[in-house]
Amino acid sequence: MARITASVYTSHVPAIGAALDLGKTGEDYWQPVFAGYDFGKEWIAEQKPDVVFLVYNDHATAFSLDLIPTFALGTGSEFKPADEGWGPRPVPTVYGHPELAAHIAQSVIQDDFDLTLVNKMDVDHGLTVPLSLMFGQPEAWPCQVIPFAVNVVQYPVPAGRRCFQIGQAIRRAVESFDEDLNVQIWGTGGMSHQLQGARAGLINKDWDNRFLDRLIDDPAGLSQLPHIDYVREAGSEGIELVMWLIARGAMADIAGGPKPVLRKRFYHVPASNTAVGHLILENP
Amino acid sequence: MARITASVYTSHVPAIGAALDLGKTGEDYWQPVFAGYDFGKEWIAEQKPDVVFLVYNDHATAFSLDLIPTFALGTGSEFKPADEGWGPRPVPTVYGHPELAAHIAQSVIQDDFDLTLVNKMDVDHGLTVPLSLMFGQPEAWPCQVIPFAVNVVQYPVPAGRRCFQIGQAIRRAVESFDEDLNVQIWGTGGMSHQLQGARAGLINKDWDNRFLDRLIDDPAGLSQLPHIDYVREAGSEGIELVMWLIARGAMADIAGGPKPVLRKRFYHVPASNTAVGHLILENP
Amino acid sequence: MALDKPYQDIPGTIIFDAEQSRKGYWLNQFCMSLMSAENRARFKADERAYLDAWPMSEEQKQAVLARDLNWCMRTGGNIYFLAKIGATDGKSFQQMAGSMTGMSEDEYRAMMLAGGRSADGNRRLGEDGDAQPQHQPQGAAGKKGNA
Amino acid sequence: MALDKPYQDIPGTIIFDAEQSRKGYWLNQFCMSLMSAENRARFKADERAYLDAWPMSEEQKQAVLARDLNWCMRTGGNIYFLAKIGATDGKSFQQMAGSMTGMSEDEYRAMMLAGGRSADGNRRLGEDGDAQPQHQPQGAAGKKGNA
Numbered sequence A, B: 001m002a003r004i005t006a007s008v009y010t011s012h013v014p015a016i017g018a019a020l021d022l023g024k025t026g027e028d029y030w031q032p033v034f035a036g037y038d039f040g041k042e043w044i045a046e047q048k049p050d051v052v053f054l055v056y057n058d059h060a061t062a063f064s065l066d067l068i069p070t071f072a073l074g075t076g077s078e079f080k081p082a083d084e085g086w087g088p089r090p091v092p093t094v095y096g097h098p099e100l101a102a103h104i105a106q107s108v109i110q111d112d113f114d115l116t117l118v119n120k121m122d123v124d125h126g127l128t129v130p131l132s133l134m135f136g137q138p139e140a141w142p143c144q145v146i147p148f149a150v151n152v153v154q155y156p157v158p159a160g161r162r163c164f165q166i167g168q169a170i171r172r173a174v175e176s177f178d179e180d181l182n183v184q185i186w187g188t189g190g191m192s193h194q195l196q197g198a199r200a201g202l203i204n205k206d207w208d209n210r211f212l213d214r215l216i217d218d219p220a221g222l223s224q225l226p227h228i229d230y231v232r233e234a235g236s237e238g239i240e241l242v243m244w245l246i247a248r249g250a251m252a253d254i255a256g257g258p259k260p261v262l263r264k265r266f267y268h269v270p271a272s273n274t275a276v277g278h279l280i281l282e283n284p
Numbered sequence C, D: 001m002a003l004d005k006p007y008q009d010i011p012g013t014i015i016f017d018a019e020q021s022r023k024g025y026w027l028n029q030f031c032m033s034l035m036s037a038e039n040r041a042r043f044k045a046d047e048r049a050y051l052d053a054w055p056m057s058e059e060q061k062q063a064v065l066a067r068d069l070n071w072c073m074r075t076g077g078n079i080y081f082l083a084k085i086g087a088t089d090g091k092s093f094q095q096m097a098g099s100m101t102g103m104s105e106d107e108y109r110a111m112m113l114a115g116g117r118s119a120d121g122n123r124r125l126g127e128d129g130d131a132q133p134q135h136q137p138q139g140a141a142g143k144k145g146n147a
Ligand SMILES: [Fe+3]
Pocket: A012, A057, A059, A126, A189, A190, A240
């Protein structure tokens, strides 16, 4: 039977990808950012997940204004790194897990979540930067990846509550898949940042850290937070943090199981415009 | 304030469109089909809806296997008749109501339905045949139309229960729109038909008529019917009937208001491969 | 997979689920390409060459060339996609649906005019309705086979 | 419309909702076109001609030509779309974000290194934080204006 063994949370700042791709990871500016992921890299080399269910948002890359899915599940077999305007990142193609993805689609849609299924799309930094942070720069990604894109670009975006619920539905779906698979679920984006207007550069360390506290210990309560609080306190692009609730909702304790073990907590300011947050929670 | 004043239900058989477009409506074969809509044509000329919220399914036209939304709401300002392989139907362009559609999007997504918003798509016979049946062959459609496409092509399709619920959410959304609009909601597709395999041509008059009875008098109970019953009893393409539950869910009685008035009930076999059903329900 | 597929016991019926969709991906995407007049003309001018531009299986190509819609469906086709082939040939949905039963056009049309195929005997595999495997092909085609 | 827009009282912040999206539709779709190297080259070769091929408003075109991202946003642009223009110019997200504050690149970078902009005074219009309208533009640009 497939099991969700752990969840990983991380910001997905594009500049982190650029720093990696341009060989700047040793620079004073970047060294503390990447150091925050040293543990994660060792940990995941031991964990050897078969599949990562990767929750991220598309940044006007695969989805233009022609069509805006609230929740898009990648059921295809491969997804190429996108050209976001700087040329595609020099990272490996992402290979999906169509069978598990189709199984999740069937289960989650019958559970009253109105997914959009996507067989063909390019994936942007929202998906590839987390892979780079956790896996470094391999020739090929060491596991299959199911992309799950959440609309946080055009309002209305899904409520935190809804994200937390779909996480729970994803857990039920994964755990009813017959094949023996070690599945991780990652929540990406955030933490506080604003990329626009006179308020660009907003960072809210206290709020971010309370968010991390509550994500660990009080995710159900945290899921009730209205959008406006994210925007006001963590910047207009801080809204990406609702996606972390999807990964958190998929952990065992939410379904009545044991509390997850905190394996890593990391917070750093800044990476470009953004506060970097990172957690690893393991199901015992 | 915008109000949903009535719901209209009808099959959307492509051959009906072809019969109209090729001037065959007077033929013995087609005459009884079109006669069933004579009342509706008169009724709607009096009703003069400002907007029709038109629930239909795309038949592998706007949506290929690249991307399959469960619920796609047309928020664009115009939608062209599609070329489904026979060339586009010679019918007018469909003009949307972007403001109302965006309002519905905001309300329904915050109500935990995971819509896909679509600004650019062509619309196929699923949408244009019902317009032709109710409005005939005008130079321009006499009202604005918000297309709402439901996936009933690739399984899993949304449950009848879910369709009934989203209808209720659409009602709440429409009724919170400030502008004074007369809005109708149409549910299309069905009735019994199967377009594939050795069982092609299946028609189930008794089942269809029980469906009509229950849609009128027991929609909540009917919404509990599992997919397999539709397929087994009404043919593989009979599954389209789940869409009628969306329109029914938007009627006043479901929200505690008065029962709708049945203005028309019509049933005829066959139109091409399909049983034709048609209802008009008016909110008193 | 532990999820139910309760729809596999219906005779003469293939439900287009994720598994079929994966199998038929390129066949169906090829069909979508026939939604422009230009592509329809190119296809008709040289069907084999047009098909060879798609990463379909040889069997899928053969099924298309043979216009055998049941065969197309077994290889993952969905009727709404396959209908684009029929449209390219100028066929109606009634002609396409009928062709899958083995009946002639007239036979199928007559069945529909008489009220269509009954669900009785055709709800589950193992019953004795006209859509059951043991009664294929239907119409005169079937009778000839038995003669 | 009766639905709440509680996000309109935040200084220096435009929430990209359906209304903005409609207003900025073609501006944003133009930006998407810059996701291919070929289109970026065509745009850079003759910006005006490239823009004229899109049904954008003249104001939107002027805002793009001026590389004034705040202006672009007022006409319906969204930062993730607009970022394609910056990428075409070889700019980073930090350069783009900073440009909207009026600060120089060095000033903005220094602010970020010092921990970023505080939320204090910047939560609601009418407070006195550095993102409030009365304090624009920020950095030396603002001081010069006052001198
Ligand atoms: Fe992001």
